[in-house]
Amino acid sequence: MEPEVLHCSEHTVEVVSDSGEGAQKCGQIFGSVSAKMGNGVWTVEIIPAEIQPPARNAAGASGNRIRIGTQTVTNWGDRANVVVAFNEQVLLARHRLEALAEDAVIFLEDMWEKHEDEKVRAEWQAGLEELSRARYRIIRVPMEEICLTVVDDARKGKNMFALGLLCAVYTRDMAKVKAQIVHQFRSKSDEVRERNIQLVELGVRWAEEHLPFRIQVPPTESDRPMVVMNGNEAVGMGAMAAGMDYMAMYPITPATSVSHYLAEAFHKAGGVVHQAEDEIAAVGCAIGASFAGKVAFTVTSGPGLALKTEFIGLATMTETPLVVVDVQRGGPSTGLPTKVEQADLLAALFGQPGDAPKVIIAPATIEECFHSMITARRIAEAFRCVVMVLTDANLATGVQPFPRPKLDPRWQARQPDQGPVPKDTRPYEWDARSGLSRRFIPGQPEGMFVATGLSHDEASRVSYVAATNALGLKMRSRKMAVLSETLKPPEVRGDRSGDLLVVGWGSTKGAIEEAVDRARAKGLKVSSTHLTFLAPMQPGLKEIFSRFKKVMTVEINHSDELNDPFVTKENRRLSQLCWLLRAHTLVDVDCWSRCFGEPLRPDHIFGGIERMFTKGGQR
Amino acid sequence: MSGSQFSLLDGDVCGDERHLTIEDYSSAVPRWCPGCGDHSALGAMQRLLESEQLKREKTVFCSGIGCSSRFPHYLKTYGFHGLHGRALPVATGIKMTRPDLNVFAIMGDGDCCSIGLGHWLHAVRYNVDMVAMLLDNNIYGLTKNQTSPTTPQGHKSNTQQQGSYLPALNPLSATLGITNCSFVAQTSDWTPAHLFQTLKAAFHHKGFSFVRVLQRCPHFTAGIYQDAVRHPDNVELLTHSAGICEPEAEGLYKNHISHDPSDLHEARRLAEGGNGKFRLGLFFRDESRPRYNETRALPKYTAEEKIEILNAELDRYAV
Numbered sequence A: 001m002e003p004e005v006l007h008c009s010e011h012t013v014e015v016v017s018d019s020g021e022g023a024q025k026c027g028q029i030f031g032s033v034s035a036k037m038g039n040g041v042w043t044v045e046i047i048p049a050e051i052q053p054p055a056r057n058a059a060g061a062s063g064n065r066i067r068i069g070t071q072t073v074t075n076w077g078d079r080a081n082v083v084v085a086f087n088e089q090v091l092l093a094r095h096r097l098e099a100l101a102e103d104a105v106i107f108l109e110d111m112w113e114k115h116e117d118e119k120v121r122a123e124w125q126a127g128l129e130e131l132s133r134a135r136y137r138i139i140r141v142p143m144e145e146i147c148l149t150v151v152d153d154a155r156k157g158k159n160m161f162a163l164g165l166l167c168a169v170y171t172r173d174m175a176k177v178k179a180q181i182v183h184q185f186r187s188k189s190d191e192v193r194e195r196n197i198q199l200v201e202l203g204v205r206w207a208e209e210h211l212p213f214r215i216q217v218p219p220t221e222s223d224r225p226m227v228v229m230n231g232n233e234a235v236g237m238g239a240m241a242a243g244m245d246y247m248a249m250y251p252i253t254p255a256t257s258v259s260h261y262l263a264e265a266f267h268k269a270g271g272v273v274h275q276a277e278d279e280i281a282a283v284g285c286a287i288g289a290s291f292a293g294k295v296a297f298t299v300t301s302g303p304g305l306a307l308k309t310e311f312i313g314l315a316t317m318t319e320t321p322l323v324v325v326d327v328q329r330g331g332p333s334t335g336l337p338t339k340v341e342q343a344d345l346l347a348a349l350f351g352q353p354g355d356a357p358k359v360i361i362a363p364a365t366i367e368e369c370f371h372s373m374i375t376a377r378r379i380a381e382a383f384r385c386v387v388m389v390l391t392d393a394n395l396a397t398g399v400q401p402f403p404r405p406k407l408d409p410r411w412q413a414r415q416p417d418q419g420p421v422p423k424d425t426r427p428y429e430w431d432a433r434s435g436l437s438r439r440f441i442p443g444q445p446e447g448m449f450v451a452t453g454l455s456h457d458e459a460s461r462v463s464y465v466a467a468t469n470a471l472g473l474k475m476r477s478r479k480m481a482v483l484s485e486t487l488k489p490p491e492v493r494g495d496r497s498g499d500l501l502v503v504g505w506g507s508t509k510g511a512i513e514e515a516v517d518r519a520r521a522k523g524l525k526v527s528s529t530h531l532t533f534l535a536p537m538q539p540g541l542k543e544i545f546s547r548f549k550k551v552m553t554v555e556i557n558h559s560d561e562l563n564d565p566f567v568t569k570e571n572r573r574l575s576q577l578c579w580l581l582r583a584h585t586l587v588d589v590d591c592w593s594r595c596f597g598e599p600l601r602p603d604h605i606f607g608g609i610e611r612m613f614t615k616g617g618q619r
Numbered sequence B: 001m002s003g004s005q006f007s008l009l010d011g012d013v014c015g016d017e018r019h020l021t022i023e024d025y026s027s028a029v030p031r032w033c034p035g036c037g038d039h040s041a042l043g044a045m046q047r048l049l050e051s052e053q054l055k056r057e058k059t060v061f062c063s064g065i066g067c068s069s070r071f072p073h074y075l076k077t078y079g080f081h082g083l084h085g086r087a088l089p090v091a092t093g094i095k096m097t098r099p100d101l102n103v104f105a106i107m108g109d110g111d112c113c114s115i116g117l118g119h120w121l122h123a124v125r126y127n128v129d130m131v132a133m134l135l136d137n138n139i140y141g142l143t144k145n146q147t148s149p150t151t152p153q154g155h156k157s158n159t160q161q162q163g164s165y166l167p168a169l170n171p172l173s174a175t176l177g178i179t180n181c182s183f184v185a186q187t188s189d190w191t192p193a194h195l196f197q198t199l200k201a202a203f204h205h206k207g208f209s210f211v212r213v214l215q216r217c218p219h220f221t222a223g224i225y226q227d228a229v230r231h232p233d234n235v236e237l238l239t240h241s242a243g244i245c246e247p248e249a250e251g252l253y254k255n256h257i258s259h260d261p262s263d264l265h266e267a268r269r270l271a272e273g274g275n276g277k278f279r280l281g282l283f284f285r286d287e288s289r290p291r292y293n294e295t296r297a298l299p300k301y302t303a304e305e306k307i308e309i310l311n312a313e314l315d316r317y318a319v
């Protein structure tokens, strides 16, 4: 009998297992293959914080969510439509987080039912009982049993079986699947690659023999060349495209994989990843390299950013170009290392004791992760300043296809000028209007000067004269005003005026826009805008805000709820961008935020928007 | 550290063609207290620059924060007067990306042995080609008389008014204890000729040259090196044909210890001291140790070549 075919314009899939069972590999390959077939794709990793959490443990659920669509997919969606779960505990974790659609189709490994351990059997019973209260369609799959026909340890094979199953359900191009396996396991032996392909085929066969349905998410034909990668790879590749070839870092989740990628890529393209003894040394080495003529960069996350604080102030004071990528994770302190948050904005902006103006850019997509590195390098060099690029765990591990960048030699940093410095120019000869000055690089005859973090005059002589210090402060700040003049006002999505304007920044863009589109479809007069530059701010915000009755930010960081004990309008702590926008525009901006260690879902944002209409929000 | 071995940049522009004098290497007038040992260290350094005729534009002095870290301001070279304790990371970044530059790092004892200790010990292991000079006055000078890790036990300071509680940290032993250590010497500000010869040997050593200068601070630790200054008997000079040979010191100090600087074991024993005497000379040198700046040297590609490589990289991610 021919299986029934369900046609969908988009679908969300999850693969969840215990850590170490490879659900992530399965999800990654499924996502990459789908992208390569021409589907829109957004993937998000579901990561436990520990490397080896206990088996069959809800907190240890590890895997991937892959949302595929006919058109571009900009966020991870609401709830999963199809799930492959390697045990009922990891499935329960997703169930309890309300991550699964009411009518989700679930492929569940059922070896636990007859497990030798009585405790496991009891857990299975209780788990299925809990799940039975939902209306999921659970399809049991004897994954272990089938995999054991090929491998001795099924824990090492189920992920490929699951991949085969999913590829059959979604009628993926098997040649592309095999090619992707060969690529993913390029460092492994032929034997491993062949065995994986064999397991995939078993998954396909099981689906063919047992499943009366297929799901079609037709790809869009496009002759635009595309590439697919995650945000950390895009940051690394963007850095290379910008000609940055010196990166100093200290390992920290979720930033580290930039260095993994670059360690491999620099080997071919020429460059150095210097793993320093700590984050302070890392940024110090980067500043040294920049002083010596590069625009060097460092990549870190919250706790590492805290350590780099003093050096970032020094780079600002000495006007040494520097790019700092902060892949935000949950905080404060060690916080939630593997989870997303957008809570470093104010620390990035105000982290330095003393006034330290700097540029902050927040890419919203994987593609922007790439391009923001090119912009960051250029600004850092032209303005002799620190540029911070704020990405987050969502972008870092998320995979999305985007148009292949047309590399341009003009993006590349030039070799440092080694010609003599013109007579009588000084190392901080600030242009009185713009605050800009010419950068001197060691090796340049007649340019000898001593950069110093102490207050200094235009010749870089230490000066305790109040007026000299005031001039330095003014000139370093002026550069930001000059840069802001070159920026464009952000675009407004939807009507240019209305009842509510939603303002976001960073990785939440896709989810916000999807939510706003839904609200508009329901007749609500909502528009949205998204900020790429957080410092200096893009111009025109106050004017844009004035066209809306209400303005609210949507963010992944903490804000107090007005109904909570002791919380009043006066003492309410707001989301970070909200605070900033209020100061910047004097508009009574409100906020809706959700800080659950996961990306925002359009349906949740939609709820926040609706509440703003029904209850007048928080005010 | 050897001079500019190779140039990173094509069409290297020559700076100074004429013979440079000490004055040419001098910048602002030093603001240290009269009698401060830093004056002598600066003089020896200027002599080194002059005798080696180092290109001023190809030379960078990095420092931290402290009286001693004012050093770069008094030299007519490039300089980076950075953060307390953090001269070495900056110097490392410079040398890794610009092997054509002569790099020096100047630190105080608080700088190097307290707040910057992590960087110091790791720098020894990286063995990046540079001269690191520790100006050790056994005290925090700039911040006015606080105990440092090298303050002798019992010495009174503003923070430890009953006398320093802990035995002093021995920077020589610490350095010699680190894997990949390649050059360790000790000299003093009151033996300027020996100081100069030590810097010269350090400069010519390929690798991380650690020089501890016993530096007098008449302001806060006036008595500390008095025994050695007044009574040459309290000094032991390490001599060897492969070590630092300086006739003036050899004449002044009668206690000679013949020490082969390739002998790490003996170097460690001598560094421990034990008899209350001050030992000056070259403790250890090994040019065969791997240098991180060379292992990690940046290959050169043009922008066009890079784009070609990058395009191949993008191919791997092509849809």
Ligand SMILES: Cc1ncc(C[n+]2csc(CCOP(=O)(O)OP(=O)(O)O)c2C)c(N)n1
Binding pocket: B065, B066, B067, B068, B069, B083, B084, B107, B108, B109, B110, B111, B112, B135, B137, B139, B140, B141, B142, B143, B148
């Ligand atoms: C992060 C930081 N902490 C503390 C200080 C204050 N501080 C400046 S110099 C110094 C100690 C100086 O002692 P040392 O390094 O021995 O140099 P000296 O002045 O003796 O040459 C301290 C604690 C600082 N500048 N930065």
Ligand code: SF4
Binding pocket: B031, B032, B033, B035, B036, B037, B038, B067, B068, B137, B141, B142, B216, B217, B218, B219, B220
């Ligand atoms: S306080 Fe001591 S170290 Fe500082 S300048 Fe004066 S004598 Fe030299």
Ligand SMILES: [Mg+2]
Binding pocket: B066, B108, B109, B110, B135, B136, B137, B138, B139, B140, B141, B148
């Ligand atoms: Mg000191």
